[in-house]
């Protein structure tokens with residue numbers, strides 16, 4: 001199975017658990033290729049495919065739901081951070097959800 | 109509890125589904141392009157990232173990486189070598205993984221000519237290589253002569269150490285040989301230049317070494333500029349760790365270096381400064397091969413399309429990294445790598461005849477002021493009609509009033525960043 005269809009299935013699983021709808025209406029839809037273009041930039045700190053060899057936490061073990069929740073909490077400041085707050089503010093809700101789906105769908 | 113919404117899920121799933129049907133997912137690993145050969149010049153932060161991500165996206169594309177050096181020594185953390193926190197081995201990387209794991213054809217040679225019309229490059233060894241698309245990531249060239257008396261020969265006496273390797277080792281040896289009470293004079297270059305916080309991290313790391321081994325010594329930074337990256341954080345850090353040791357002279361206050369005299373060890377700005385060790389970082393331009401190939405403008409940097417990094421001078425050629433004009437992005441290894449990845453996705457789409465997806469770039473420059481004291485500046489970038497711009501409300505520098513524990517965390521994460529980005533590129 002390709003990465004893409006796995007990511008979609010994982011996202012589907014994640015979304016299936018949830019009922020709250022809060023994505024900003026203004027958010028433009030995010031294509032899979034666009035999600036990839038955002039997510040690959042995370043690897044410079046979180047390691048190749050989100051597997052960190054050093055002191056920054058890995059993303060590899062996280063589900064899409066986890067990543068979305070963490071990103072939103074970094075953005076709001078609810079979860080204190082050194083640098084993630086500054087990064088998370090760079091993405092809309094729809095973008096966070098799309099890139100989380102991409103990362104969670106990578107080969108484990 | 110997360111807010112993953114059904115509506116946006118449907119949007120994502122819809123988009124992904126459509127993309128899959130079209131076979132246009134940039135990262136679908138086993139999808140094959142119609143073939144095609146991409147040649148990448150330079151195995152540094154930009155070029156090696158691009159080569160790897162091309163193959164990661166599409167193993168049907170043949171990728172040849174041409175790099176003149178057998179091993180790559182990173183400028184990032186070379187200041188830590190000067191400070192004694194790292195050794196040269198720690199910052200030296202091999203090309204084996206790119207070759208073996210990702211199937212990049214790594215050729216150690218120097219590109220001497222680019223023929224945009226004939227779509228080929230000529231190598232020092234005499235060989236020519238044809239390409240369908242070319243990626244140029246040669247880094248910088250130093251503008252010899254921008255400071256009177258400062259040329260390649262002078263750099264053997266007054267090292268720039270702005271390309272890591274022998275120059276780094278030379279500067280470190282000079283610091284080791286210097287007497288206690290000596291003066292290190294640094295000349296910091298005009299904008300734009302590679303690594304905006306670099307000279308000030310370097311001053312910090314030299315100060316760390318001197319404080320430990322030669323505490324009566326001084327560092328004088330003569331700057332062509334009137335302000336610099338993370339200035340408040342650096343100056344507060346210097347006050348805290350190295351009080352009275354580092355003096356910074358702004359361009360408007362006599363900091364602009366006009367000439368050097370390597371025999372008398374004089375760095376000549378508004379006043380003549382006698383140096384025991386002189387670290388002269390001259391003005392810069394795109395790597396030589398980019399200029400020779402006509403990819404640069406009259407200021408010496410290469411104009412590109414902000415979404416694909418395709419040259420505005422020669423279609424079919426992409427210029428990434430320090431050599432490119434990338435809007436609000438600084439000339440950093442992080443930025444070069446981000447550009448390399450996005451450029452790879454664009455090339456894959458172009459070779460498959462698909463539309464180019466919207467892009468996003470990231471940069472973070474970590475700097476070490478002292479052990480347990482790290483600082484950073486971050487940004488996320490998008491493309492608008494003004495080119496590459498930073499997302500408003502995101503990014504920025506570490507807080508000025510952060511407690512010591514925060515600085516220590518960022519110190520730790522600076523190492524984490526280095527481990528991750530080097531693993532992502534060469535690991």
Ligand SMILES: Cc1cc2nc3c(=O)[nH]c(=O)nc-3n(C[C@H](O)[C@H](O)[C@H](O)COP(=O)(O)OP(=O)(O)OC[C@H]3O[C@@H](n4cnc5c(N)ncnc54)[C@H](O)[C@@H]3O)c2cc1C
Pocket residue numbers: 149150151152153154155174175176177180182183184185186187217218219220245246247248269270271302303306310395396397428429430431439440441442443444472473474
């Ligand atoms: C002291 C210092 C500290 C720095 N610290 C940081 C940091 O902490 N974080 C950060 O993000 N950035 C940092 N940087 C900046 C970073 O080093 C550069 O921005 C980055 O290397 C740019 O990548 P590039 O691909 O454009 O060029 P490079 O990484 O320099 O790669 C260019 C490669 O091309 C090769 N090449 C050139 N011409 C040819 C040719 N004709 N044929 C074959 N090969 C060729 C060269 O040998 C070289 O290997 C620092 C820089 C300095 C000087």
